[in-house]
Amino acid sequence: MELVIDRITKQFKNKIAVDHVSLKLKEGVYGLLGANGAGKTTLMRMMCGLMVPDSGTIALDGISMEEEQYRDVLGYLPQDFGYYPDFTALEFLMYMASLKGIPKIRAKEKTAMLLEQVNLKDVAKKKIKTYSGGMKQRLGIAQALLNNPNLLVLDEPTAGLDPKERVKFRNMISELGKDRIVLLSTHIVSDVEYIADYIMVMKKGTIIHKGAREDILKSIDGKVWECVVPEKTALDLERKFPVINIRNEKEGIFLRLVCEHMPYETASICTASLEDLYLYYFSDEISEGEGQP
Amino acid sequence: MRELLNLIKFEYYKMFKKKSLWFILAGLFGLSMLGSVAMLLGNTYDMEGEVTGTRYEEMQAERKNARALGGRTIDAALIQEVQEAYRSYFSQAEEISDEEEKEKLYEDTVKKYEPIMEILSQVYTGSYNSQEFILDLTEDDRNQFYETLKQKQKQLWEEYFFLTKEEESKLLDYQQQIKTPFIYNYGAGWMRYEILLYSLSVFLMLALAICLAPVFGGEYTSKMDALILSSKYGKSKVIQAKLIMAVTFTIGVTTVLLGIQLLEIMLIYGADGWKNPIQFWSLTQIVFPFNQIEAIGIYVLCVILAVLFLTAIVSLLSAKLKSPFGVIVICFMVIIIPMFLDIPEQYRMLNSIYRLLPICMTQEWNVFCHYMYGINNVIVPTYIFIPLFALAAVVLLNIWAFKVFKKHQVA
Amino acid sequence: MNLSDNRKIVKLVKESYEPLVPKNKPDFLKKAEYPKLSFKEFFIGQIQYIRLRTWLVSILLFVSALFIIELSSFYNMNVSAIKAASAFVPFFVLAAVAETARSKQYGMKELEMTCRFSFGTLLLVKMILLGILNLLLLSGCSIFLRFQTDIKLFRIGIYLLVPFLLTCNLTLILASLFKSREITYFCGFVCGIVSVSCLFTDALVIDIYSAKYDVYWLLSVGVLMLVLVQKIVQIIKNSGGILWNLSLTG
Numbered sequence: 045m046e047l048v049i050d051r052i053t054k055q056f057k058n059k060i061a062v063d064h065v066s067l068k069l070k071e072g073v074y075g076l077l078g079a080n081g082a083g084k085t086t087l088m089r090m091m092c093g094l095m096v097p098d099s100g101t102i103a104l105d106g107i108s109m110e111e112e113q114y115r116d117v118l119g120y121l122p123q124d125f126g127y128y129p130d131f132t133a134l135e136f137l138m139y140m141a142s143l144k145g146i147p148k149i150r151a152k153e154k155t156a157m158l159l160e161q162v163n164l165k166d167v168a169k170k171k172i173k174t175y176s177g178g179m180k181q182r183l184g185i186a187q188a189l190l191n192n193p194n195l196l197v198l199d200e201p202t203a204g205l206d207p208k209e210r211v212k213f214r215n216m217i218s219e220l221g222k223d224r225i226v227l228l229s230t231h232i233v234s235d236v237e238y239i240a241d242y243i244m245v246m247k248k249g250t251i252i253h254k255g256a257r258e259d260i261l262k263s264i265d266g267k268v269w270e271c272v273v274p275e276k277t278a279l280d281l282e283r284k285f286p287v288i289n290i291r292n293e294k295e296g297i298f299l300r301l302v303c304e305h306m307p308y309e310t311a312s313i314c315t316a317s318l319e320d321l322y323l324y325y326f327s328d329e330i331s332e333g334e335g336q337p
Numbered sequence: 338m339r340e341l342l343n344l345i346k347f348e349y350y351k352m353f354k355k356k357s358l359w360f361i362l363a364g365l366f367g368l369s370m371l372g373s374v375a376m377l378l379g380n381t382y383d384m385e386g387e388v389t390g391t392r393y394e395e396m397q398a399e400r401k402n403a404r405a406l407g408g409r410t411i412d413a414a415l416i417q418e419v420q421e422a423y424r425s426y427f428s429q430a431e432e433i434s435d436e437e438e439k440e441k442l443y444e445d446t447v448k449k450y451e452p453i454m455e456i457l458s459q460v461y462t463g464s465y466n467s468q469e470f471i472l473d474l475t476e477d478d479r480n481q482f483y484e485t486l487k488q489k490q491k492q493l494w495e496e497y498f499f500l501t502k503e504e505e506s507k508l509l510d511y512q513q514q515i516k517t518p519f520i521y522n523y524g525a526g527w528m529r530y531e532i533l534l535y536s537l538s539v540f541l542m543l544a545l546a547i548c549l550a551p552v553f554g555g556e557y558t559s560k561m562d563a564l565i566l567s568s569k570y571g572k573s574k575v576i577q578a579k580l581i582m583a584v585t586f587t588i589g590v591t592t593v594l595l596g597i598q599l600l601e602i603m604l605i606y607g608a609d610g611w612k613n614p615i616q617f618w619s620l621t622q623i624v625f626p627f628n629q630i631e632a633i634g635i636y637v638l639c640v641i642l643a644v645l646f647l648t649a650i651v652s653l654l655s656a657k658l659k660s661p662f663g664v665i666v667i668c669f670m671v672i673i674i675p676m677f678l679d680i681p682e683q684y685r686m687l688n689s690i691y692r693l694l695p696i697c698m699t700q701e702w703n704v705f706c707h708y709m710y711g712i713n714n715v716i717v718p719t720y721i722f723i724p725l726f727a728l729a730a731v732v733l734l735n736i737w738a739f740k741v742f743k744k745h746q747v748a
Numbered sequence: 749m750n751l752s753d754n755r756k757i758v759k760l761v762k763e764s765y766e767p768l769v770p771k772n773k774p775d776f777l778k779k780a781e782y783p784k785l786s787f788k789e790f791f792i793g794q795i796q797y798i799r800l801r802t803w804l805v806s807i808l809l810f811v812s813a814l815f816i817i818e819l820s821s822f823y824n825m826n827v828s829a830i831k832a833a834s835a836f837v838p839f840f841v842l843a844a845v846a847e848t849a850r851s852k853q854y855g856m857k858e859l860e861m862t863c864r865f866s867f868g869t870l871l872l873v874k875m876i877l878l879g880i881l882n883l884l885l886l887s888g889c890s891i892f893l894r895f896q897t898d899i900k901l902f903r904i905g906i907y908l909l910v911p912f913l914l915t916c917n918l919t920l921i922l923a924s925l926f927k928s929r930e931i932t933y934f935c936g937f938v939c940g941i942v943s944v945s946c947l948f949t950d951a952l953v954i955d956i957y958s959a960k961y962d963v964y965w966l967l968s969v970g971v972l973m974l975v976l977v978q979k980i981v982q983i984i985k986n987s988g989g990i991l992w993n994l995s996l997t998g
Binding site for chain 1: 340343344347350351354355556559560561562563564565566567568569570571572573575744746747748
């Protein structure tokens with residue numbers, strides 16, 4: 045199984061949301077990391093046939109994304125998940141099953157199984173409008189899995205889930221990733237860290253980094269530092285470098301930051317994590333967001 | 338096929354889950370019931386303002402009188418009979434000063450001939466309720482009743498309409514086909530139904546615009562468009578199901594509503610007069626050779642197709658606009674504004690286009706009007722063109738709506 | 749001493765003395781209490797938050813109404829022009845309904861309920877602003893009709909107020925009965941019915957626009973106004989709480 049994304053581009057007026065992205069994805073879990081506005085959702089929407097690319101093609105085992113066959117093996121959970129408020133979870137899943145072309149008897153079995161899997165069995169006959177945010181999200185995940193998709197696209201799937209639910213979700217995705225392509229985007233770096241076999245970092249419409257976790261972390265190997273500094277120095281370092289962690293301690297201000305060279309005489313080098321990488325690549329966007337020079 | 342039926346079932350399910358739909362349908366049926374009986378509510382009054390009875394009793398009395406004349410041929414003999422009755426009334430009334438006595442005399446002598454007088458008045462004077470003319474009719478006038486009618490019809494279309502030679506020729510053909518002499522029967526029920534069809538169509542269109550505005554627009558506002566369009570049937574069978582649901586819902590509601598209205602009116606007024614010529618609606622204006630039931634059938638067909646035409650517009654707007662509210666406002670304007678507008682008939686092209694608007698298609702004076710559609714010698718009357726045009730428009734607009742939703746990009 | 753002398757002195761002082769360097773300005777600014785918005789400022793400020801489309805739709809409806817009044821060319825000119833205006837008046841209400849339902853539609857109600865000028869106040873302000881807009885439009889229609897017909901302005905006013913107030917009341921009653929998102933559809937239907945009913949007054953046996961029925965029109969205006977005020981007070985009172993659902997346990 046192979047999903048080929050070939051030089052996909054999408055432009056909105058003056059902004060290029062996705063800029064000539066090319067990818068080849070086989071079975072496994074792929075994490076898509078990027079700041080807000082990086083183009084992740086646009087890329088995912090194009091993969092699901094919800095947006096027409098300005099140029100380029102997307103095909104799964106040679107089947108173009110415009111064809112019904114492609115959508116037959118696609119499961120999608122959007123970032124802003126819509127539903128009919130007066131439907132119960134059961135009715136909603138049965139409806140989605142009919143959209144996905146699943147026969148009624150099979151749909152009933154699958155619906156029951158999925159509701160149990162996402163822990164909504166007890167509230168299956170309650171209206172969705174009475175659900176909490178986490179429950180709605182779980183329902184969204186369930187509908188994405190109805191047709192046993194070969195390609196599963198999840199846009200911010202763990203938003204609204206509590207830690208226990210998130211762990212359960214991670215385990216579910218890891219299981220699913222064994223024999224299908226799973227692409228998930230999230231801001232929760234730890235989710236990507238734990239689940240994804242491959243990580244893609246997206247910035248300003250392009251994939252700036254892709255590879256296995258260990259491989260992409262190599263790019264910031266030796267660049268993550270920890271130190272305890274006086275307050276004035278801390279302010280100075282905050283202005284100059286992306287700071288991952290800052291806290292007050294007795295001796296001064298504890299900083300964990302990303303820097304090409306040793307930022308302070310008593311700084312010590314640390315093992316880089318994915319969060320460090322994220323902040324390293326998106327520090328300028330974070331600074332712009334905070335209004336810092 | 339099974340999947341499509343299943344999807345249609347879900348579309349209906351989503352529709353009927355809305356409380357607003359039940360409220361609107363209840364309101365619609367309530368209004369149609371009210372329309373049937375509205376003219377029969379209340380009392381009748383004499384000159385001094387005293388209550389003389391109820392409107393329903395008045396209708397019953399009229400019906401009784403009219404039924405007494407049922408089956409009579411409107412010919413020279415009947416006209417003479419009416420003339421003699423009125424002569425007798427007028428001569429006796431001159432000598433009576435008491436209004437009540439005059440009223441009684443009227444009821445005893447000529448009231449039963451009122452329906453026939455209405456017909457004669459239209460032909461001989463052009464108005465509905467002249468009486469004095471009857472005294473001056475000669476034997477020739479009585480014998481030439483139908484020739485006079487035809488002349489009056491021709492005079493009307495020559496003086497007041499902007500017809501082409503081909504249209505005039507066609508109208509003359511239709512005129513020749515009118516079966517004479519007319520046989521009178523009490524037909525108030527059919528005429529009442531014909532009058533109510535237009536107002537009912539307006540309410541029906543308004544209701545359907547509201548009920549069907551969310552057919553596509555609702556998916557955008559509930560953010561289900563992403564899930565639907567990314568599913569297997571999202572760009573094919575789902576859209577077909579929505580359009581089929583819209584069409585079948587429209588046909589169903591319209592048919593049931595018009596059927597209930599007809600049944601109610603027939604129960605109140607009676608089904609007599611179904612064979613009456615359509616000319617009884619307006620003697621000098623309509624020249625088509627139909628009877629009441631044929632004309633009602635044609636009119637109802639035009640109404641159903643006009644409503645379907647509007648539904649197709651609603652579907653297209655719903656697919657194009659991102660919110661049902663905009664659809665409702667635009668459709669309301671499309672329905673209500675033409676009710677005020679009147680494109681002068683001398684601007685034939687504009688007038689012809691105007692008469693093809695959905696609401697205009699439900700106007701009886703438009704369906705059976707003199708103007709025709711076509712080029713040179715190939716022309717068809719409006720009552721044929723309207724259904725054909727509406728049907729073509731429904732197909733084209735639905736195809737357009739299908740493409741619009743299919744191509745919708747979730748942004 | 750006049751103003752120009754004052755200015756000269758100020759200029760001289762500025763040139764002669766160095767201003768003191770402010771100390772701890774950011775801290776001071778952080779702790780300083782800023783003057784709060786008065787109710788009047790809040791009221792006026794809300795005008796800009798009413799969507800442009802509401803203003804545009806209302807103006808479009810108004811212009812259409814004037815156009816249609818002008819075009820009314822039936823036999824009985826007076827009555828047909830009033831019927832035409834009466835048919836448009838309910839749609840002014842529909843535009844306002846869509847605006848007042850915005851908070852619920854976009855999920856802003858909960859946030860607005862926690863603010864200083866809470867949801868109830870906001871709703872009242874919106875209703876007043878839109879009410880003023882609608883009254884201006886109604887007045888405009890009335891004045892225009894006065895020039896088109898020979899009916900007195902006062903009578904025209906009550907002929908237009910009745911369908912308007914009737915629609916307002918019916919939509920508010922529906923809004924309190926049906927709290928769902930479908931409220932726009934309910935209100936749309938009611939507007940449509942009132943509008944079309946104004947056009948079909950010919951079907952009535954009596955001529956409701958004749959002077960002898962003016963007392964009934966006036967009575968209707970009075971009753972509808974009272975009911976409207978009562979409904980508005982009730983809605984504002986009930987805008988404080990939200991219904992329990994599972995999301996509150998989440």
